[in-house]
Amino acid sequence: GMNMAYVPAGDFAMGSDRGGRESPTHVVFLDAYWLDRTEVTNDLYRKCVQAGSCAAPSACVVGSPTYGDGSKGNHPVVCVDWYQARDYCRWAGGRLPTEAEWEKGARGTDSRMFPWGNSFDSGRLNFCDQNCDSGHRDTGTNDGYGLTAPRGTYPGGASPYGARDMAGNVWEWTADWNADDYYSRSPRENPTGAASGSGKLLRGGSFDAPADETRVTFRNAIDPSFRGNDVGFRCVVPAP
Secondary structure, three states, X not given: OOOEEXXXXXXXXXXXXXXXXXXXXXXXXXXXXXXXXXXXEHHHHHHHHHOXXXXXXXXOOOOOOOOOOHHHOOOEOOOOOHHHHHHHHHHOOOEOOOHHHHHHHHHOOOOOXXXXXXXXXXXXXXXXXXXXOOOOOOOOOOOOOOOOOOOOOOHHHOOOOOOOOOOOXXXXXXXXXXXXXXXXXXXXXXXXXXXXXXXXXXXXXXXXXXXXXXOOOOOEEEOOOOOOOOEEOXXXXXXX
């Protein structure tokens, strides 16, 4: 039930020169792969649970997960940790994207900072606007949702390959361990992240994230056992 976007083989510029764990900018070559066009939804995840290959999401904050809400079957599944995301992707015939695969799928090959271009546009994503409870909310913007939005709600936010919601909605698990200096020693071809690290890397921002954290180069690391009401995932399948 998931449509996928084709990402051709080739080079792209990964990272930025802002400093910290997202620097330096470096050229990476990736083999071709298919990327889920949207985040995995409650309805899709339920198929894996019913098949006996996935554990159902557990409560992580008051009112979450949305997994049991029949009206939110088309919303991204949340309150799943890294291991649950990994198990789903395996069951579906793929795997979690590497950080490099996630970033190329979000930005393409022209070094853009958001899936749609280089300037933030509050009408193209679900981020921490006036509906958000956090202190960093943007009170001058209303994207229509205080929590998750249905998958694909913002077609204007699509990446160059047609993948949606790669900025905002929910943070997305990637396969890689975090190491803050990894970009300075990353292999040029098909990097898979550090052998171990301080956490698994999340990408893309969420409905609770400020605008700056929805940039395609922003890296967020957290323990793989973490479950959040703004954390989900999508999968990849290597192209033959």
